[in-house]
Amino acid sequence: xxxxxxxxxxxxxxxxxxxxxxxxxxxxxxxxxxxxxxxxxxxxxxxxxxxxxxxxxxxxxxxxxxxxxxxxxxxxxxxxxxxxxxxxxxxxxxxxxxxxxxxxxxxxxxxxxxxxxxxxxxxxxxxxxxxxxxxxxxxxxxxxxxxxxxxxxxxxxxxxxxxxxxxxxxxxxxxxxxxxxxxxxxxxxxxxxxxxxxxxxxxxxxxxxxxxxxxxxxxxxxxxxxxxxxxxxxxxxxxxxxxxxxxxxxxxxxxxxxxxxxxxxxxxxxxxxxxxxxxxxxxxxxxxxxxxxxxxxxxxxxxxxxxxxxxxxxxxxxxxxxxxxxxxxxxxxxxxxxxxxxxxxxxxxxxxxxxxxxxxxxxxxxxxxxxxxxxxxxxxxxxxxxxxxxxxxxxxxxxxxxxxxxxxxxxxxxxxxxxxxxxxxxxxxxxxxxxxxxxxxxxxxxxxxxxxxxxxxxxxxxx
Amino acid sequence: xxxxxxxxxxxxxxxxxxxxxxxxxxxxxxxxxxxxxxxxxxxxxxxxxxxxxxxxxxxxxxxxxxxxxxxxxxxxxxxxxxxxxxxxxxxxxxxxxxxxxxxxxxxxxxxxxxxxxxxxxxxxxxxxxxxxxxxxxxxxxxxxxxxxxxxxxxxxxxxxxxxxxxxxxxxxxxxxxxxxxxxxxxxxxxxxxxxxxxxxxxxxxxxxxxxxxxxxxxxxxxxxxxxxxxxxxxxxxxxxxxxxxxxxxxxxxxxxxxxxxxxxxxxxxxxxxxx
Ligand SMILES: Cc1cc2nc3c(=O)[nH]c(=O)nc-3n(C[C@H](O)[C@H](O)[C@H](O)COP(=O)(O)OP(=O)(O)OC[C@H]3O[C@@H](n4cnc5c(N)ncnc54)[C@H](O)[C@@H]3O)c2cc1C
Ligand SMILES: Cc1cc2nc3c(=O)[nH]c(=O)nc-3n(C[C@H](O)[C@H](O)[C@H](O)COP(=O)(O)OP(=O)(O)OC[C@H]3O[C@@H](n4cnc5c(N)ncnc54)[C@H](O)[C@@H]3O)c2cc1C
Ligand code: SF4
Ligand code: SF4
Ligand code: FES
Numbered sequence: 187x188x189x190x191x192x193x194x195x196x197x198x199x200x201x202x203x204x205x206x207x208x209x210x211x212x213x214x215x216x217x218x219x220x221x222x223x224x225x226x227x228x229x230x231x232x233x234x235x236x237x238x239x240x241x242x243x244x245x246x247x248x249x250x251x252x253x254x255x256x257x258x259x260x261x262x263x264x265x266x267x268x269x270x271x272x273x274x275x276x277x278x279x280x281x282x283x284x285x286x287x288x289x290x291x292x293x294x295x296x297x298x299x300x301x302x303x304x305x306x307x308x309x310x311x312x313x314x315x316x317x318x319x320x321x322x323x324x325x326x327x328x329x330x331x332x333x334x335x336x337x338x339x340x341x342x343x344x345x346x347x348x349x350x351x352x353x354x355x356x357x358x359x360x361x362x363x364x365x366x367x368x369x370x371x372x373x374x375x376x377x378x379x380x381x382x383x384x385x386x387x388x389x390x391x392x393x394x395x396x397x398x399x400x401x402x403x404x405x406x407x408x409x410x411x412x413x414x415x416x417x418x419x420x421x422x423x424x425x426x427x428x429x430x431x432x433x434x435x436x437x438x439x440x441x442x443x444x445x446x447x448x449x450x451x452x453x454x455x456x457x458x459x460x461x462x463x464x465x466x467x468x469x470x471x472x473x474x475x476x477x478x479x480x481x482x483x484x485x486x487x488x489x490x491x492x493x494x495x496x497x498x499x500x501x502x503x504x505x506x507x508x509x510x511x512x513x514x515x516x517x518x519x520x521x522x523x524x525x526x527x528x529x530x531x532x533x534x535x536x537x538x539x540x541x542x543x544x545x546x547x548x549x550x551x552x553x554x555x556x557x558x559x560x561x562x563x564x565x566x567x568x569x570x571x572x573x574x575x576x577x578x579x580x581x582x583x584x585x586x587x588x589x590x591x592x593x594x595x596x597x598x599x600x601x602x603x604x605x606x607x608x609x610x611x612x613x614x615x616x617x618x619x620x621x622x623x624x625x626x627x628x629x630x631x632x633x634x635x636x637x638x639x640x641x642x643x644x645x646x647x648x649x
Numbered sequence: 650x651x652x653x654x655x656x657x658x659x660x661x662x663x664x665x666x667x668x669x670x671x672x673x674x675x676x677x678x679x680x681x682x683x684x685x686x687x688x689x690x691x692x693x694x695x696x697x698x699x700x701x702x703x704x705x706x707x708x709x710x711x712x713x714x715x716x717x718x719x720x721x722x723x724x725x726x727x728x729x730x731x732x733x734x735x736x737x738x739x740x741x742x743x744x745x746x747x748x749x750x751x752x753x754x755x756x757x758x759x760x761x762x763x764x765x766x767x768x769x770x771x772x773x774x775x776x777x778x779x780x781x782x783x784x785x786x787x788x789x790x791x792x793x794x795x796x797x798x799x800x801x802x803x804x805x806x807x808x809x810x811x812x813x814x815x816x817x818x819x820x821x822x823x824x825x826x827x828x829x830x831x832x833x834x835x836x837x838x839x840x841x842x843x844x845x846x847x848x849x850x851x852x853x854x855x856x857x858x859x860x861x862x863x864x865x866x867x868x869x870x871x872x873x874x875x876x877x878x879x880x881x882x883x884x885x886x887x888x889x890x891x892x893x894x895x896x897x898x899x900x901x902x903x904x905x906x907x908x909x910x911x912x913x914x915x916x917x918x919x920x921x922x923x924x
Contacts, residue, residue, distance in 0.1 A: 359735070359866075359868050360866065360868075361686060361693070361732070361733040361735070397733070398733050398734065398735040399672075399735075400735065400738070400868050403736075403737060403738055403868070404672060404673065404675075404676040404677075404736065404737050405672065405676070425868075425869070425870040426869055426870065427870070427871065427872045429872065429882065431882070435882070436875055436876075436877055436882060436901055436905070437904075438904055438905055438907070438908045439908075441872075441873075442871060442872040444870055444871045444872065445865055445871035445872055445873045448865055448866060448870070448871050449865060453692070453693070453865070454690070458912065458916075459912075459915055459916050459919045460690065461690045461691075462690060462691050462692040462717055462718060462916055463692045463693075463865075464909040464912030464913065464916070466908070466909075537904060537907065538900075538901065538904030538905070538907075539904075539908075585868075585869055585870065586869075587868070587869065587887070
């Protein structure tokens with residue numbers, strides 16, 4: 187026992203910051219088998235594992251870690267997949283430090299078990315060994331479900347519903363499936379091969395994926411029900427960009443994070459001109475906000491050749507919503523931070539291209555609804571930052587296409603779909619929803635957790 | 650799936666293509682558009698649905714070759730498949746019997762104007778169409794439009810055909826001739842739309858324009874297509890593409906359309922479609 191605890195938390199090898207800030211290859215390189223086994227041996231196999239209570243989909247954490255310690259890597263991957271169908275993705279993008287790992291008992295005195303890294307290792311091992319098995323699909327129930335949107339929520343529910351024996355068709359608006367996993371999160375954090383592999387796995391299980399169909403434009407949700415789908419699941423995400431509505435915001439060179447990341451990731455503009463879609467390559471780039479999306483945009487700008495990339499945020503580092511690891515990676519790569527700073531106006535050159543961003547200094551005042559101290563402007567403290575490109579990454583809103591075209595579908599005052607939390611049921615019979623379109627922009631694993639519950643509810647409904 | 654079933658060349662740089670897309674054909678209305686990709690590495694570009702045939706399950710587009718994607722599209726042949734076709738997108742044209750409607754189309758904008766002319770006629774309007782081009786050889790759709798409107802006036806900048814002059818002058822003359830105009834539509838290059846709006850503004854004739862900003866997803870997700878209308882930011886792909894022209898900030902639109910000039914030139918040079 188005492189010997190076990192002496193093993194230090196295994197670091198994952200990473201690309202050197204100087205090198206990686208010039209390429210789009212994945213930053214962390216993954217554990218070797220030896221490292222994974224060592225790390226797995228740190229887990230003390232708690233009888234009442236607190237770590238599991240921190241995981242929104244109840245992964246059998248001690249169970250899969252024990253299998254890794256026994257070098258049964260494929261077995262470990264299958265154990266995880268008992269409750270989490272996308273481990274290679276979650277192992278990479280889950281905010282483990284505030285979920286499973288936060289509650290790991292070892293974290294009390296020292297460092298928690300690296301659950302996320304082990305999860306990633308097991309899933310990568312299985313995929314690279316070509317050991318992924320398509321589960322047996324039960325006899326057809328004769329029921330059909332339409333899943334709108336192919337993000338983590340849609341992919342998860344599709345997988346669960348086919349395993350219940352229902353026929354599933356996913357409708358995706360873009361030309362490529364995966365939602366934010368494909369168009370938002372960059373290659374250097376989540377290689378797209380992994381997402382593609384998950385989708386082809388679903389297809390092997392019999393899920394039909396139809397791309398290039400925006401439900402609500404042309405075909406509506408009611409059309410799907412009329413066509414004979416017995417239930418519809420809406421996993422359409424929180425896709426509409428938020429701007430600040432300040433003067434000059436439509437100048438050339440000012441992007442929403444959605445546009446910037448979609449150009450780079452979905453359209454592969456970082457490989458222009460091999461791919462046709464262009465992207466501005468700013469030299470002095472400001473990125474507004476402080477979430478994961480901000481860090482992804484900032485690190486993308488560096489990789490596209492910027493000399494200076496500055497994150498501009500109106501609060502302080504403590505309030506930054508991004509994962510600690512992302513902020514750390516961004517800093518290592520040379521992203522600068524201008525905190526307690528808020529833009530108030532953009533200045534353009536004679537061609538209408540942004541050349542300056544007027545900002546005001548902020549200070550922290552009383553706590554607001556979210557419990558965070560509210561930033562307040564300091565009068566007369568305006569100053570101008572030289573920029574030739576800006577990415578606005580201050581959040582997203584619900585896309586109104588589905589609510590507006592689905593009569594009787596109840597939404598809240600921000601436009602998110604109202605559901606029963608336990609079942610994902612909406613105000614309309616046979617229509618369910620989950621993921622960001624219900625919660626607002628959240629996390630991959632929460633979207634998956636909601637989809638899992640809803641899969642069970644839909645299964646009951648179809649009986 | 651999205652097979653090209655027909656392709657014709659209308660002028661040196663303008664092509665018409667009919668594409669198999671039954672679900673789009675079934676639902677589309679005048680004023681809406683599709684997004685197409687010719688190949689997986691290609692760009693997503695918006696093109697107006699000029700016509701559709703529900704029975705055949707096809708939609709028709711008319712496009713001008715201006716850069717890499719339209720060059721590649723022009724190089725595709727009947728029987729080949731497009732990589733992606735998405736639609737119908739955008740808000741349909743606000744359509745009713747306005748009384749007398751004038752539709753002005755310039756250049757390839759004549760293609761965009763055609764479905765609006767047709768729908769206005771079907772809605773009961775008296776429709777006067779004014780179509781113009783730089784010169785006779787590049788004037789498109791004259792016969793098709795003559796068939797679906799009450800009166801057609803053609804102009805060319807160089808006087809090689811029809812009235813010698815710009816469509817702006819033709820519109821001004823028409824208004825001054827005493828014709829009551831209840832609604833105007835201006836569709837074509839941005840400067841043309843801008844000047845047409847200046848022609849109708851003093852007469853308070855509501856003038857609808859169809860804007861063509863750069864788009865990426867065209868579903869309201871990215872904001873690339875933002876335009877300023879009446880001082881408010883709108884997303885042309887979901888709020889438009891048609892807006893009240895008297896409220897549109899055309900200079901902003903022109904600036905934003907130039908955003909990738911350098912890259913577009915590079916892409917064009919790298920195009921291997923014609924080899
Ligand atoms: C840049 C970025 C970085 C992030 N980083 C992290 C991270 O590190 N860790 C983490 O846990 N979370 C992260 N998130 C959040 C996470 O990605 C989302 O919470 C999650 O993807 C939500 O899943 P979803 O299935 O609800 O929706 P989405 O992933 O948004 O997928 C919705 C899909 O529906 C499609 N769609 C929308 N409307 C229609 C329609 N009408 N018809 C057909 N299809 C439609 C969309 O095209 C899209 O593909 C990040 C988000 C972004 C943008
Ligand atoms: C709603 C809408 C309807 C349109 N309908 C038609 C039509 O019916 N016929 C037609 O010929 N053209 C139409 N256009 C314009 C057409 O989309 C562009 O000409 C096309 O995208 C050019 O692509 P390219 O790669 O060949 O040229 P590029 O070299 O990429 O660009 C050449 C020009 O096209 C503009 N452009 C580039 N990319 C885009 C893009 N993704 N979206 C919009 N504009 C872009 C650029 O500003 C530039 O001026 C429409 C545009 C919109 C927004
Ligand atoms: S799914 Fe996420 S929260 Fe759950 S164990 Fe894996 S990394 Fe932790
Ligand atoms: S709490 Fe930590 S040590 Fe205990 S089972 Fe979970 S991962 Fe292992
Ligand atoms: S093109 Fe992306 S929002 Fe209009």
